[in-house]
Amino acid sequence: MKLKDTLAENSFDYAYLSKRIYKYIKPYLFRIILSLCIALPVGALDGVIAYALKPYMDEVLIKKNMILAYLIPFGIVAFAMLQGVLRYLNDYLTSWTGQKVTNDVKKALFQKLVQMDPKFYDENSSGIILTRFLSDPETASKGVLDNLKALMGSGIGAFALIGVMLYNSWKLALVGVVVLCVAFIPAALIRKRIKSASNENMKIGGNITTDFNETCAGNKIITSYNLAQHQYNKFSKEIHDSFDVNMSLVKRVAWMSPIMYTIASFGIAFVLAFGTYLVLSGQMTSGSLLSFVTSLLLLYKPVKTLGNTLTGLQTIFVSMCRTFELFDLMPEIESKENAVEINGVKDGVTLEHVCFEYVEDIPVLKDINLQAKVGETVAIVGNSGGGKTTIANLIPRFYDVKSGAIKIDGIDIRDIKLESLRNNISVVFQDNFLFSGTIKENLLMGNFNATDDDIDRVVRAAHLDEFLEEMPDGLNSELGERGTTLSGGQRQRVAIARAMLKDAPIVILDEATSALDNKSEAIVQKALDNLMQNKTVFVIAHRLSTIKNADKIAVINEGELVELGTHDELLCRENGFYKKLYEMQFAKSSVGVTQ
Numbered sequence: 001m002k003l004k005d006t007l008a009e010n011s012f013d014y015a016y017l018s019k020r021i022y023k024y025i026k027p028y029l030f031r032i033i034l035s036l037c038i039a040l041p042v043g044a045l046d047g048v049i050a051y052a053l054k055p056y057m058d059e060v061l062i063k064k065n066m067i068l069a070y071l072i073p074f075g076i077v078a079f080a081m082l083q084g085v086l087r088y089l090n091d092y093l094t095s096w097t098g099q100k101v102t103n104d105v106k107k108a109l110f111q112k113l114v115q116m117d118p119k120f121y122d123e124n125s126s127g128i129i130l131t132r133f134l135s136d137p138e139t140a141s142k143g144v145l146d147n148l149k150a151l152m153g154s155g156i157g158a159f160a161l162i163g164v165m166l167y168n169s170w171k172l173a174l175v176g177v178v179v180l181c182v183a184f185i186p187a188a189l190i191r192k193r194i195k196s197a198s199n200e201n202m203k204i205g206g207n208i209t210t211d212f213n214e215t216c217a218g219n220k221i222i223t224s225y226n227l228a229q230h231q232y233n234k235f236s237k238e239i240h241d242s243f244d245v246n247m248s249l250v251k252r253v254a255w256m257s258p259i260m261y262t263i264a265s266f267g268i269a270f271v272l273a274f275g276t277y278l279v280l281s282g283q284m285t286s287g288s289l290l291s292f293v294t295s296l297l298l299l300y301k302p303v304k305t306l307g308n309t310l311t312g313l314q315t316i317f318v319s320m321c322r323t324f325e326l327f328d329l330m331p332e333i334e335s336k337e338n339a340v341e342i343n344g345v346k347d348g349v350t351l352e353h354v355c356f357e358y359v360e361d362i363p364v365l366k367d368i369n370l371q372a373k374v375g376e377t378v379a380i381v382g383n384s385g386g387g388k389t390t391i392a393n394l395i396p397r398f399y400d401v402k403s404g405a406i407k408i409d410g411i412d413i414r415d416i417k418l419e420s421l422r423n424n425i426s427v428v429f430q431d432n433f434l435f436s437g438t439i440k441e442n443l444l445m446g447n448f449n450a451t452d453d454d455i456d457r458v459v460r461a462a463h464l465d466e467f468l469e470e471m472p473d474g475l476n477s478e479l480g481e482r483g484t485t486l487s488g489g490q491r492q493r494v495a496i497a498r499a500m501l502k503d504a505p506i507v508i509l510d511e512a513t514s515a516l517d518n519k520s521e522a523i524v525q526k527a528l529d530n531l532m533q534n535k536t537v538f539v540i541a542h543r544l545s546t547i548k549n550a551d552k553i554a555v556i557n558e559g560e561l562v563e564l565g566t567h568d569e570l571l572c573r574e575n576g577f578y579k580k581l582y583e584m585q586f587a588k589s590s591v592g593v594t595q
């Protein structure tokens with residue numbers, strides 16, 4: 001699925017949303033309900049003050065009742081203090097539950113993210129993935145509780161004030177409530193606009209994050225090609241796009257608030273006129289009118305908050321719906337239900353009529369048949385872009401074959417548990433990736449149970465010791481992000497050592513020694529020979545030293561297996577692909593290579 005093509009189609013299907021969010025809210029339900037209950041008296045303060053004005057005016061100011069003159073202000077202060085304590089509790093509880101729910105959602109999403117297959121990462125840029133996995137869940141889970149709290153507080157506030165209004169004069173109150181309902185109509189009309197603007201903003205946010213990532217990762221290219229201005233222009237265009245989207249939303253949404261004000265001002269004007277008439281004709285005391293008008297004016301704040309909360313909730317619902325879309329993502333490559341475990345390889349690995357394409361109808365591998373027996377090394381050579389790395393990608397099931405099958409000891413790899421399959425394969429990639437952290441931590445990723453002796457052994461075998469001695473903290477030296485503080489050859493040696501530590505029965509080496517100088521390569525090659533002993537090995541290489549000693553050489557040209565045989569056999573073929581490749585490439589590069 002392409003993350004930027006979100007529909008968020010259930011954004012306003014409230015039953016759907018509440019059903020799905022309930023799962024995450026359920027563990028904290030008691031605390032959430034408690035915090036909402038605490039919100040009840042918190043919202044009621046304004047109502048209490050407005051209510052108190054009637055007796056204060058009628059009894060204290062007009063009838064001069066001095067007891068009430070002390071009691072009423074005292075009561076108001078006492079209530080406000082109680083409210084302060086409750087507000088503290090309420091804030092604490094809502095933040096607590098809000099963060100807990102957010103963390104749960106984030107953890108569940110991260111688990112999803114690490115399970116996704118390479119195709120997902122091919123299709124989606126890092127920016128869009130980050131934006132969707134970081135911002136939506138945060139907005140959704142934190143926002144929903146904050147807004148519920150605001151909704152509850154303001155709802156109760158409004159409710160209490162309307163109660164006071166009703167108590168003072170139901171006729172006037174009726175006018176107020178009708179005006180209020182009319183004022184709310186615009187809020188309901190803007191939902192669709194919010195959704196489309198929010199989706200649009202997410203896409204732009206994704207592009208911006210990708211730009212940031214590329215600026216960090218590609219800083220050397222940017223510097224050497226003088227791309228700073230180009231990169232800056234790209235960034236400012238995106239910022240501008242984001243500005244346009246936001247402004248178009250503001251243009252379409254911001255009229256809502258003035259309209260609500262205007263409607264409300266009509267209400268107040270009418271209430272004042274009608275109220276004066278009621279007082280003058282003796283149907284209402286002046287205390288009641290004072291209390292009523294105060295309630296009406298105080299009602300402004302909770303109503304405004306309610307309006308904002310309702311608009312805010314609509315944004316949150318869109319984020320929530322997009323978050324649920326992420327939960328619905330399914331990795332295409334999964335273990336079958338009745339998948340088996342394998343423990344080592346007894347016979348070998350076979351590719352049977354393997355066809356594969358990354359993009360539909362653009363075949364990359366065409367009917368490949370290849371076998372590597374235990375103890376055998378199969379070298380794969382061929383033109384750049386021919387499909388060598390792709391073969392290496394298919395064996396650990398980064399992608400699934402389109403047709404045909406890859407089998408280990410006769411078992412289709414799609415019938416093997418993914419974890420077990422991958423436990424049995426060590427890969428050294430063409431573009432090695434190291435994590436930030438120490439060299440030792442990177443090595444241990446190959447095998448967390450490795451002892452210090454094991455590490456010592458692979459460090460020596462992969463020829464790491466020589467440069468480790470020069471590093472200030474040796475094995476505990478910190479690497480930059482992606483291992484940038486090491487040289488290409490050093491990174492490659494760390495990757496080889498990591499694979500050695502894993503010590504899996506199937507070994508795939510994709511140009512594993514391409515960045516090493518001849519001397520290091522010769523030494524590391526010896527170590528690799530050790531690593532390869534009694535293993536089933538696929539080695540993609542362009543160095544004659546590696547290829548020559550292989551048991552079989554498979555020549556892949558434009559996705560087809562065009563030749564298969566030993567070095568000597570293939571060299572004997574007149575006009576053969578390998579012979580040509582050898583003459584063009586290896587003969588030259590082998591000069592001076594220790595063989």
Ligand SMILES: Nc1ncnc2c1ncn2[C@@H]1O[C@H](COP(=O)(O)OP(=O)(O)OP(=O)(O)O)[C@@H](O)[C@H]1O
Pocket residue numbers: 122358359364382383384385386387388389390391430
């Ligand atoms: N993730 C991908 N999505 C789409 N196409 C891809 C992907 N990876 C590789 N390809 C395409 O598949 C073809 C084979 O690529 P592959 O990486 O297997 O070549 P290769 O033989 O390893 O080349 P090289 O010797 O340059 O490493 C190429 O045409 C490449 O453009």
Ligand SMILES: [Mg+2]
Pocket residue numbers: 388389390430510
């Ligand atoms: Mg390759």
